[in-house]
Amino acid sequence: MxxxxxxxxxxxxxxxxxxxxxxxxxxxxxxxxxxxxxxxxxxxxxxxxxxxxxxxxxxxxxxxxxxxxxxxxxxxxxxxxxxxxxxxxxxxxxxxxxxxxxxxxxxxxxxxxxxxxxxxxxxxxxxxxxxxxxxxxxxxxxxxxxxxxxxxxxxxxxxxxxxxxxxxxxxxxxxxxxxxxxxxxxxxxxxxxxxxYIGPAEIEKLINHGEGWLAEHPHRETITRRYMVNRQALATVAIEQLFQDESAPQDLPESQQVETAIEKPLSLNSIRLNTVVSILEQEQVRSVVDLGCGEGKLLKKLLTHPRFARIVGMDVSHRILEVAARRLKLDHLGERVRERIELVHGSLAYSDQRLAGFDAACLVEVIEHVDPERLGLLARNVFGALAPGLVVVTTPNAEFNATFEDLPAGKFRHGDHRFEWTRAEFQNWAQKVADQFGYSVRYQDIGEVHEEHGPPTQCAIFKQKKAENNAET
Incomplete structure (x- = not known):
């Protein structure tokens, strides 16, 4: 051989x-x-x-x-x-x-x-x-x-x-x-x-060695199943862990399992995360909390930048935090790097003082998963109780959905989305939140902008007014 x-x-x-x-x-x-x-x-x-x-x-x-x-x-x-x-x-x-x-x-x-x-x-x-x-x-x-x-x-x-x-x-x-x-x-x-013997340990091997490329591969599910020698149960678990944010839950109707196929040609997730990191760097923040961190893709990017001295990821799902820990290889990080990052279990529905005192908070593709009637509670907890100096929020632009050939009219990009806002709707919400809690807000397009329908992802950057005043003085 x-x-x-x-x-x-x-x-x-x-x-x-x-x-x-x-x-x-x-x-x-x-x-x-x-x-x-x-x-x-x-x-x-x-x-x-x-x-x-x-x-x-x-x-x-x-x-x-x-x-x-x-x-x-x-x-x-x-x-x-x-x-x-x-x-x-x-x-x-x-x-x-x-x-x-x-x-x-x-x-x-x-x-x-x-x-x-x-x-x-x-x-x-x-x-x-x-x-x-x-x-x-x-x-x-x-x-x-x-x-x-x-x-x-x-x-x-x-x-x-x-x-x-x-x-x-x-x-x-x-x-x-x-x-x-x-x-x-x-x-x-x-x-x-x-x-x-093909056992659960193969899942971790695949996640470790497929990191950074397998989730983006057009034949990723075929590779996963063949790597697992068609052990269906193991392949299903591996696919779920590898592509947690790439696909809708498996028990949803096929018509709703569309977000990955829709956004994939744009490489939108990578563009989105790189944009968020760039904003944090421009604002010269040192500590960041990722609210709704999922399997830790943003955390992984943040960890590569030494300027971010304290990084915390919070999510409501214990299981997905375990996936994030494996993705970040927490057990194998050097002591100095490991001291910079922490994963915590929590919910945006509650005020959690463990998440207070950060320079910046990120809600990347999170708010659209929250019932509209609970957005007020989310805003009070994030902008009122935690009150970071900077808050970065991204969400899909509903107007851009018209450009997706595979998305039926009236359907959302992901089966778990509670809503998808137009640019006007998003900016209306963001301005009300900024006025209520003492923030200024500006907007940034993410992804290639369509002449009529705008960007695929819209971003609001909230900055605490007292922090702005301190910077000016």
Whole structure:
């Protein structure tokens, strides 16, 4: 089982720093089912190639195989393609042998780990259940150029046709750790087999290694199910956790499960979060509370900016806070970073003094999930009791819905929305809140603005007047 990684980045020997494996050495690593060898067939300033060769022990495979109850071993347990084709064994080897590179760490050259470099991955024998189209569907949306040639079942008998095994070269320009994460997830998804028991731990692996790309992939559900080897219960839980804010609840009518498909072409969620972070930076805030933080996407972006010294995420759902903790990798953060962030369980329906004293509060796509008759209570708790110096509120612009071909007239973007406001309705509400609680308010468009229907998302930025007066003096 072989995989090579080639770069023409200059100097190409930087690949050794990224992989933490010196080009002049051959290194071997014992794994549970064999040995992994790392060596460099070529190494120059112009071009460098690292090879990962797995020598799988077929005897260990047979001895470790646990047949289902009531079944007996067959010849297939002894004679199979597992020692020779790229499979979950290769993913395991990547995590064990290139674990530091996979995590995106490079102590000697930290800037190099973040740099996009030209990469080419060559896999002489890659099983692709479903054919070349599946291979392209999984890799091409991530920016890869795919070269694939199917193997004949038997070269001596070409009439027998082709096998579901391909020689594949994948070329891309990305940071190495991102590309390794893609391979870690997609190789077993292509193969649809794993050499170990598939249990709940696989969900966390998928969430960790799919972070930052899987939720945006057009075939994300297919990848998730194939990665879980079609274990439906596990796949359903993984999809729910990965795409919590990307899809409506599964028990809603299909006509209401539209928000993800509607907003996806705009990459609206990323634009929205980046805009909020930019506003907070411009206002030079140091402490932020994300009210209705969901699975922590805004929190994750805030955590990458050292200027935000105190970050708190609050949500009404215990379960989604657990998802946020995994997304943020709270158990693995360094002590100084971990001290900056906290997750709390709470509700906007109650005044919670744990959330008071912050420079800024964010309600990103939150108010439309609140019953209109309870918005007054929300305003009193946020703007009156908590009274942060700055409040950033985003919500869908109902006028823009007319541009969505897949959204039936009169329907909301998400099945849990209680309302969706026009620009005039939103600004009317925001001005009343500002006048009542002593804030000024200004508005900002988020997303590409339609000439007639305005932006897809509207944003109100409330600033406490006494804070403005203090700044002026």
């Amino acid at each position: 072989l995989m090579t990684i080639t770069t023409t980045h200059q100097p190409a020997q930087d690949l050794g720093f990224l992989l933490h494996k010196h080009p002049d050495h051959v290194q071997s690593f014992e794994l549970s089912h064999g040995t992994a060898h790392v060596f460099y067939p070529e190494s120059s300033a112009e071009r460098c190639t690292a090879a990962l060769l797995l020598d799988i022990d077929p005897i260990k495979l047979v001895r470790s195989y646990k047949a289902p109850p009531g079944t007996s071993r067959t010849l297939g347990h002894y004679v199979n393609d597992r020692p020779y084709v790229a499979s979950s064994f290769l993913s395991t080897a990547i995590s064990k042998v290139f674990g530091t590179a996979l995590s995106g760490n490079c102590n000697k050259r930290p800037e190099l780990a973040k740099q996009a470099i030209p990469l080419s991955f060559h896999l002489p024998a890659l099983p692709v259940r479903g054919g070349e189209k599946v291979l392209r569907d999984l890799f091409e949306p991530l920016g890869y150029t795919v070269e694939a040639e199917a193997h004949l079942l038997d070269p001596k008998f070409p009439n027998w046709g082709k096998a579901a095994i391909f020689t594949v070269t994948l070329s891309v320009t990305l940071p190495l750790h991102q590309a390794l994460s893609h391979l870690y997830v997609l190789i077993p998804a292509l193969d649809r087999e794993k050499h170990y």
